[in-house]
Amino acid sequence: MALRVDEHELGQLKPLAKGGMAEVFDLPDFRIGEHPEWPLVYKRFKKATRPIPIFGLEALVKLRDGLHPDQQKAMDQQFNWMVRVVVDGQHGASGILLPRLDGTYFTKKYNSYGEVSEGPCEAQNLTATDDFFQRWRIPNPSMEQRFLLCRSLALGLGKLHRAEVIYGDLSLRNFLYRLEPTVSVMFVDTDAVRPKGGSSPLGRQPHTGDWEPPEALAAQRSGNKVGFAIQNFETDRYKLGLAILRILARVPRAGETRDPNHIKSVVPTNTFTMLQNSLHGKPADRPTAKDWYQEFR
Amino acid sequence: MTEMLVLPFYVVMDVSYSMTMASQTPDGAPKAPIDSGNDVVKEVKIALEDSPLLSDKVRFSLIDFSDDAQVVIPMCDLTTVAPHDIPTLTARGGTSYAAAFNLLKKQISQDVAQLKADGHKVHRPAVFFLTDGDPTDDDSVWQGGFADLTSPGFKERPNFIPFGVAQAKKAILDQLVYPPGKMRSFIQQNPNDAANGIKAMAEILIGSIVGSVTSFSEGSESGAFMLPEPDEDEDVWL
Numbered sequence: 001m002a003l004r005v006d007e008h009e010l011g012q013l014k015p016l017a018k019g020g021m022a023e024v025f026d027l028p029d030f031r032i033g034e035h036p037e038w039p040l041v042y043k044r045f046k047k048a049t050r051p052i053p054i055f056g057l058e059a060l061v062k063l064r065d066g067l068h069p070d071q072q073k074a075m076d077q078q079f080n081w082m083v084r085v086v087v088d089g090q091h092g093a094s095g096i097l098l099p100r101l102d103g104t105y106f107t108k109k110y111n112s113y114g115e116v117s118e119g120p121c122e123a124q125n126l127t128a129t130d131d132f133f134q135r136w137r138i139p140n141p142s143m144e145q146r147f148l149l150c151r152s153l154a155l156g157l158g159k160l161h162r163a164e165v166i167y168g169d170l171s172l173r174n175f176l177y178r179l180e181p182t183v184s185v186m187f188v189d190t191d192a193v194r195p196k197g198g199s200s201p202l203g204r205q206p207h208t209g210d211w212e213p214p215e216a217l218a219a220q221r222s223g224n225k226v227g228f229a230i231q232n233f234e235t236d237r238y239k240l241g242l243a244i245l246r247i248l249a250r251v252p253r254a255g256e257t258r259d260p261n262h263i264k265s266v267v268p269t270n271t272f273t274m275l276q277n278s279l280h281g282k283p284a285d286r287p288t289a290k291d292w293y294q295e296f297r
Numbered sequence: 298m299t300e301m302l303v304l305p306f307y308v309v310m311d312v313s314y315s316m317t318m319a320s321q322t323p324d325g326a327p328k329a330p331i332d333s334g335n336d337v338v339k340e341v342k343i344a345l346e347d348s349p350l351l352s353d354k355v356r357f358s359l360i361d362f363s364d365d366a367q368v369v370i371p372m373c374d375l376t377t378v379a380p381h382d383i384p385t386l387t388a389r390g391g392t393s394y395a396a397a398f399n400l401l402k403k404q405i406s407q408d409v410a411q412l413k414a415d416g417h418k419v420h421r422p423a424v425f426f427l428t429d430g431d432p433t434d435d436d437s438v439w440q441g442g443f444a445d446l447t448s449p450g451f452k453e454r455p456n457f458i459p460f461g462v463a464q465a466k467k468a469i470l471d472q473l474v475y476p477p478g479k480m481r482s483f484i485q486q487n488p489n490d491a492a493n494g495i496k497a498m499a500e501i502l503i504g505s506i507v508g509s510v511t512s513f514s515e516g517s518e519s520g521a522f523m524l525p526e527p528d529e530d531e532d533v534w535l
Contacts, residue, residue: 020508020525111343112380119347128349136346173350173511209512253301255350 001034001065003058005097007088010042021049022095032083032097042086043191044095049202051092056201057085063195067163075163078156079187096191105176105186110136123149123172123185126247127255139179143248143266148183150244151296156187157240158289161233164196168231170239171208172246172255196233204229210256213238215283234283240292241278271295300418304509304522305356305372305408307455308341308502309401310334311428312361313392315463320491330429330462333495334386340499342375342383344506352376354510356412360404362397363390364433372408391433394473397426398442402451409453422455423509423522425502426473429463429491440472447475456480456522458505462494467535480524484535497533501525 011029018024025042032038045052064072064081075081080098088094107121112135125138126146133140141149153175160167167174169192176186194200206229207216213235219227246254249262260275267275274287274295287295312331319327338359345352352374359370369384405422412419432439447454457475461467461484470482483501485494501524508523 020504109347111346112376113339113343115343122348124348124350132349206512209510253353255353256301 002084003061004054004085004087004093005030007042007044007086007094010086013042016041021046026100027097030097035083035099038083039100040083040097041100042095042097043082044086045093050090050094052201054085054087054093056199057082057093057096057191059195059198060191060193060201061085063163063165071159071163075159078152078159078185079190081190101176101186101188102178104178104180107138109138120176120188121178123175123177123243123247124255126177127172127249127253129250129252129254141177141179141183143250145179145183146247147296149177149185150247151293152177152184153243153247154240154289154292154296156185156289157236158293160187160193161236161289165193166196166232167193167236167239168200169205169208169211170236170243171211172243173208194231205231207231207235211239211242213283234286237286237288238278238283240289241275241286244292245275245279300416301353302420303354303356303412303417304420304506305358305405305412305422306341306502306506307358307360307401307405307422307424308337309360309362309366309397309424309426310337310369310386311363311392311430312386312388313363313390313430313433314388315392315429316491317388318463318491320463320489320493328492330491330495331386331388333492334427337495337499337502338370338375338383339380341503341506342378342380344503345374345376348507351506351510355506356408358404358408360397360400361386362393362400363388364393364396365390366393366396366400368400368404372404372411392428392430393434394428394432394439395434395442398439398446401455402446405453405455419453420509421522422453423505424455424457425460425498425505426457427460427462427495427498428465428470429461430465431469443473443475458483458524460494460498461485462491462498463488485533486535487533494533 010027013025016024016026022043022045027040027042030040061082080101082096082098084097085093086095105121106118108116108118110116130140174189178184192200192202192205216228245260249257251262258279260279264272278286316331317329319329345355356372357375358372360366361369409419457473458480459470459473459482461470467484470484474480474482504525505523508525512523
């Protein structure tokens with residue numbers, strides 16, 4: 001299977017979205033041989049982000065390709081994983097190809113000017129108060145749906161860890177959610193992940209603010225910049241616990257809370273204990289994604 | 298009680314009469330720079346409404362200036378302000394940078410004190426300053442005002458990012474970059490397209506809001522302020 005494609009082979013590029021590091025284009029003319037039914041998008045890295053080594057990105061394409069077909073299908077259900085590396089004759093990769101996201105992960109958005117648009121249903125919505133959902137007419141997940149979202153999150157991260165891959169910069173900005181037809185989450189920004197023992201293709205990824213594990217903050221306080229940036233399975237587990245807390249908390253500024261007491265009254269005792277172990281225990285004692293998945297079954 | 302972090306953003310907009318001189322936009326319709334200035338607030342407001350993580354942390358204020366300066370939108374959570382309550386910028390007089398700097402210093406002192414009194418931990422403010430021409434003050438006056446605003450003795454001295462459209466000169470606006478070396482100026486390449494330049498400024502402002510909030514980090518001494526690189530393929534800025 002070809003791992004890379006030249007940009008000039010992609011045909012028409014239709015601008016879809018623009019972010020700080022990349023611009024995303026729809027590709028109406030291009031398909032890949034193994035999944036001709038998949039519509040694709042091209043995430044083109046901005047010049048300021050380049051050069052990005054081709055090798056690391058190709059390793060991630062290969063990683064998915066090397067999975068057992070059942071495992072691959074399971075990954076595809078929850079990860080917007082790159083399927084090709086794009087080159088343009090300049091140094092490094094110019095971008096990656098990704099399956100176009102399923103429309104079920106998009107939502108209509110209203111604003112105070114009465115305008116309506118459609119955009120990705122980012123998990124950060126889950127930290128908002130009820131007022132946010134009412135005001136912008138976005139469905140407000142019930143507690144039951146929130147537990148199902150937590151289960152889906154744990155399932156996804158568990159799949160990634162089983163494949164020996166560290167997500168790294170997990171936060172509520174890096175996955176989308178849907179409530180129909182099934183309650184589930186979809187991880188995005190998968191070009192920043194790293195296989196265990198390897199580096200992220202995009203270089204060292206900082207922790208998103210308010211998501212730093214305690215060991216990173218301790219390293220920062222002692223001036224240890226390398227220690228501050230370390231991301232491993234234990235930091236993923238910390239962030240999983242934090243995401244669960246913030247999804248279930250339903251308090252003002254839930255996106256910043258680290259206090260498990262916010263949900264003590266709404267979760268079973270064992271869930272609360274697991275959360276305490278996630279956020280306040282030793283890194284090695286943090287519940288795994290599999291532990292969480294079983295807790296929410 | 299845990300202190301909640303907030304990051305104050307100020308937009309300081311020139312409303313001298315020259316801001317009413319319409320230029321051609323890429324879609325062919327003439328538009329006055331001051332109208333694009335009014336759009337900036339709308340675009341920031343929509344970006345904040347779209348993101349609970351941003352609206353939790355960002356506080357916004359709009360100041361305009363000509364011969365004098367005034368607070369148009371006091372420091373607030375912009376998502377709580379109804380569109381019809383947002384004042385429209387209107388042109389008046391000349392271009393006194395000093396008036397803007399002096400009012401800014403006073404406002405920042407008051408706003409930061411108020412936010413702290415409300416239980417917030419306040420990061421260093423960021424000022425996006427937009428002008429379409431040279432200051433009408435004597436050099437020593439506006440330079441003194443800026444030195445005062447960014448003096449190490451002023452604890453809440455802001456990150457300062459100047460934007461110049463139309464007749465604004467890089468040689469002058471480069472003197473308004475603070476801290477020098479960490480921030481930069483943005484001077485529009487095409488002086489005949491001020492409205493588009495202001496639109497591009499709004500994109501950088503929103504990019505900065507997103508980047509800064511995402512990088513907020515406990516214990517960080519950098520102020521957690523991020524300024525995105527402008528899109529290299531659009532060639533708007535010098």
